[in-house]
Amino acid sequence: VTAATPARVVRTFGWPALFLAPWIIGFVVFTGGPMVASLVLSLTDYDVISAPRFVGLDNYERLLSDRNIAASLGNTIFYTALHVPLSMGLALALAMLLDKARGRTSGIFRTLFYLPSVTPPVAIGILFLLFLNPQIGLIGQVFGALGLRAPGFTTDPDWIKPGIVLMSLWGLGTTMVIYFTALRNVPVQLYDAAQIDGAGSWARFRHVTLPMISSVLFFTLIVNLIASLQIFSEVWTMYFGNQDGGAGERAALFYVIYLFQQAFQFLHMGYASAMAWLLFLVILAITIVQLRLSRRWVYYEGAD
Amino acid sequence: MAIQDQPMLAPAGRATAEANERRRARSGRLQSVLTVSALLAVAIVLAAPFVWLLSASLKPRSEVFSRELLPDPVMWENYSRVWDVSSMPVWVTNSALVAVLAAVTVALSSALVAFAFAYFRFPGRTALFALVLATMMLPAAVTMVPQFLVWDTLGWTDTLVPLWAGNLFGSAFYIFLLRQFFLTIPRELYEAATVDGANPLRLWWHVALPLTRPALLVVAVFELKASWTDLMRPLIYLRDVENFTLPLGLKTLLDQFGQGGEMQWEVILAASVIATIPMVVVFFLAQRAFVEGIATTGSKG
Numbered sequence: 304v305t306a307a308t309p310a311r312v313v314r315t316f317g318w319p320a321l322f323l324a325p326w327i328i329g330f331v332v333f334t335g336g337p338m339v340a341s342l343v344l345s346l347t348d349y350d351v352i353s354a355p356r357f358v359g360l361d362n363y364e365r366l367l368s369d370r371n372i373a374a375s376l377g378n379t380i381f382y383t384a385l386h387v388p389l390s391m392g393l394a395l396a397l398a399m400l401l402d403k404a405r406g407r408t409s410g411i412f413r414t415l416f417y418l419p420s421v422t423p424p425v426a427i428g429i430l431f432l433l434f435l436n437p438q439i440g441l442i443g444q445v446f447g448a449l450g451l452r453a454p455g456f457t458t459d460p461d462w463i464k465p466g467i468v469l470m471s472l473w474g475l476g477t478t479m480v481i482y483f484t485a486l487r488n489v490p491v492q493l494y495d496a497a498q499i500d501g502a503g504s505w506a507r508f509r510h511v512t513l514p515m516i517s518s519v520l521f522f523t524l525i526v527n528l529i530a531s532l533q534i535f536s537e538v539w540t541m542y543f544g545n546q547d548g549g550a551g552e553r554a555a556l557f558y559v560i561y562l563f564q565q566a567f568q569f570l571h572m573g574y575a576s577a578m579a580w581l582l583f584l585v586i587l588a589i590t591i592v593q594l595r596l597s598r599r600w601v602y603y604e605g606a607d
Numbered sequence: 608m609a610i611q612d613q614p615m616l617a618p619a620g621r622a623t624a625e626a627n628e629r630r631r632a633r634s635g636r637l638q639s640v641l642t643v644s645a646l647l648a649v650a651i652v653l654a655a656p657f658v659w660l661l662s663a664s665l666k667p668r669s670e671v672f673s674r675e676l677l678p679d680p681v682m683w684e685n686y687s688r689v690w691d692v693s694s695m696p697v698w699v700t701n702s703a704l705v706a707v708l709a710a711v712t713v714a715l716s717s718a719l720v721a722f723a724f725a726y727f728r729f730p731g732r733t734a735l736f737a738l739v740l741a742t743m744m745l746p747a748a749v750t751m752v753p754q755f756l757v758w759d760t761l762g763w764t765d766t767l768v769p770l771w772a773g774n775l776f777g778s779a780f781y782i783f784l785l786r787q788f789f790l791t792i793p794r795e796l797y798e799a800a801t802v803d804g805a806n807p808l809r810l811w812w813h814v815a816l817p818l819t820r821p822a823l824l825v826v827a828v829f830e831l832k833a834s835w836t837d838l839m840r841p842l843i844y845l846r847d848v849e850n851f852t853l854p855l856g857l858k859t860l861l862d863q864f865g866q867g868g869e870m871q872w873e874v875i876l877a878a879s880v881i882a883t884i885p886m887v888v889v890f891f892l893a894q895r896a897f898v899e900g901i902a903t904t905g906s907k908g
Contacts, residue, residue: 315729318807322723325716326739329776334742337753344752351759397649403642412646414894416653421886423836425854426879429861430656433663433872439672441659473653525744533748536838536854545862559748566752567843575752583749590744 345576362577375561383531385468394475398482417476428540431470460554485519514602521601535559664876671872685877698856705770709834710827713774717781725789743779765846781826788822828893853882
């Protein structure tokens with residue numbers, strides 16, 4: 304009775320296949336196919352103009368000796384290590400503040416805080432290139448008012464990355480909105496019960512709020528990690544393009560910027576593919592480690 | 608930062624929200640004054656760059672970096688100069704065209720795929736859906752090179768096509784999101800329509816889509832924003848200035864008129880305002896639908 308006659312196959316898969324077709328085609332042409340293609344390309348020397356030449360593992364060997372790989376990985380990890388905890392912490396603090404306000408007020412402020420997130424990265428880059436400039440920017444005035452001299456956030460190689468981290472914090476609105484929604488959904492009875500048990504505000508935060516929003520914290524941790532390892536647009540605007548060779552050339556050389564240069568400026572498609580795979584493996588490893596670690600601290604409602 | 612910019616919909620829990628509201632109402636007046644003051648302080652810090660940008664874009668060239676808050680005289684000409692010295696009208700048109708095409712195509716294609724996962728029962732459904740979710744974690748930078756080679760082979764580099772046509776095939780995050788909404792539709796509605804002789808395509812179009820309009824709007828608005836602000840893809844695919852979108856045009860203006868260039872910052876700043884305003888407007892217009900969209904998500908799926 305269960306023989307897979309053509310008619311039965313069509314009846315079972317016909318309509319679903321029709322609805323799923325866009326995704327399946329897209330997966331083959333733009334995701335799965337390209338993944339395989341880039342693995343193959345990473346074993347070749349390819350400049351788009353002449354045919355790819357098989358070079359074995361040469362590209363991967365080059366990764367190890369290329370000083371810019373080490374530098375750009377270092378820069379990217381530096382940025383991620385500062386950006387992710389700072390932006391998550393600040394976003395949570397803001398969301399909690401917002402959660403304390405009454406409905407109307409919190410709605411207005413939520414809108415305001417979210418606005419930087421709809422600004423084009425190029426405009427953000429331009430804005431902060433000027434803003435963070437110690438001579439002409441507002442930051443100079445702010446430091447001046449405190450009797451200090453602003454560091455060269457856009458000119459001093461040691462301060463360029465901290466400047467970029469500052470800029471990134473302007474866009475924490477999305478994360479904040481996510482936390483705010485999560486906070487509003489923590490059952491109020493839990494707080495009442497904790498209060499009756501004599502829990503202070505820190506204890507309530509530590510033992511009620513944090514566990515109840517831990518799955519959301521985990522989600523934003525992963526998403527923020529993956530995004531910050533791929534930082535590109537704002538930094539490209541500020542320090543690359545025709546400003547190549549400026550102060551940001553090494554200090555702001557992030558991994559994806561270097562990948563972009565290799566692929567589309569130097570047309571080293573094979574080498575860029577090897578770089579892409581290294582990035583993929585790094586991100587995969589980080590995600591798996593975080594998933595493992597999450598079992599210790601993430602609480603899913605109804606899971607236990 | 609595409610993934611980061613997407614909204615996450617949590618289950619609404621209206622009752623919880625209301626209870627929390629009552630709790631808040633109990634807190635004292637002093638505390639609420641303190642809260643609002645703190646919020647105001649943060650708002651001022653976050654708004655400062657916007658205010659500075661707007662003000663500086665209206666100042667005469669020699670005073671762009673002056674400390675005055677209000678421009679005097681107000682140089683509206685800065686904006687018309689942007690129009691004169693660049694291909695701004697073409698860039699705005701290109702950006703608008705790409706953004707609308709990207710938003711409409713991704714909303715429809717993602718809804719089609721999401722409906723398949725919500726409505727049909729077929730072997731392998733769970734595994735396939737897991738694969739869709741897995742692609743969400745795939746970094747965009749990883750497929751950048753081969754995707755370029757695909758469009759290059761098709762002969763579509765230096766056209767606007769690669770900037771939106773990929774959206775014809777759905778996007779994992781939106782598929783996930785829309786599926787959540789489709790799951791909340793009672794099956795009886797479909798059954799009633801089926802009795803009336805509707806095929807699945809009609810169920811999708813006449814039953815599912817009208818009921819999930821707020822969610823479709825959320826998807827469209829987010830894609831509109833993602834597309835309007837995107838720099839990387841235009842940078843990869845576009846060569847001719849007349850094909851540029853606004854972000855790429857803006858970057859060109861920075862290189863031409865900024866540091867090491869002609870030092871006409873007022874032109875760059877006015878252009879930055881032009882690039883920013885449309886999304887601020889869209890955000891305010893769509894805000895209500897957006898918030899409603901989040902509030903009506905009833906299920907975890």
